[in-house]
Amino acid sequence: MTPAPTPVADLDPQVIARLHRHITEWFATAQRDLPWRAADCSPWGVLVSEIMLQQTPVVRVLPRWLDWMRRWPTPADLAQAPTADVLRAWERLGYPRRALRLQAAAQAIVERHAGQVPPDHSALLALPGVGSYTAAAVAVFAFGDRQTVIDTNIRRVHARVISGVALRGKSLTAAETRLAERLMPKDRALSVRWNQAVMELGALICTARSPKCAECPVAADCAWLAAGSPPPEMAPRGQAWHGTDRQVRGAVMAVLRAADVAVPEQWLTVAQEISLDDAGSTGPVKQLEKLLSLDAPPDQRRRAVDGLVSDGLAIRTDSGIRLP
């Protein structure tokens, strides 16, 4: 028996044409002036920005990206850098495994692509830390390819404007992908602008929390607004933070970033009064105090250290734990 096709609302070509025009025209004047969108920004710069922007707001990425590109302007530069330097330069962007994978991606680019960021989606997808979204984003934003870009902003805009519902599921569905493909302009150059513009609309106007519908260029065509802005059916299950392993991992990483020598494992895992004088004036005293202030049980802190080591974010030496 043939499975019932997922219903997709009929798309009025007239409406779609209006959306294309209104959203791209809005984008032409409202877009933010971001350095990775500059005409002379390299594909490498675009890739770095996309990795940094995974789950991290633009305002926090901006200064890190500028420093990063000045320090490692090409994949080859990052590929040969000490990994500890890479992790420290990542600072507090969060998800430090992204920094690790970005360097691994740079090394793969040097080895497999002669140091040039590959232009095609499949080669990009094969790079560490590059998933479906990032591969499409780089292919489109760095190389002008006609690919369907689907991030959380675009999903939210499509769900509201076309489907008339608030985005609920965390995972991308086949129906959402099909919808995004059907909405793509046929013209390549226009499709690039469309991807950028819809994403920007989701970032600036059609935001998750308090959408600025009064300023929206397609409010007149928005099914969600017409339906009275209904809330999502399923409430999101909040991500716990206080007291979690992730919090402890983060605190341990902060210690390792601040330390210029290996940190005795006892300092990280055992609750005790440590003679912090030994850490020296430039040592991780402040970060150690913060780790201790979490009051996490020793087994949790051991688990955090083990996790960091097994993830390659830290290594165990005779003298203690340090960045790789």
Added chain:
DNA sequence: CAGGCGTGGTA
């Protein structure tokens, strides 16, 4: 495939 993975700003 649901859950794990950092961090800080905002409502």
Added chain:
DNA sequence: TTACCAAGCCT
């Protein structure tokens, strides 16, 4: 203050 949220990826 707590909880959500921010251009996801990987297992």
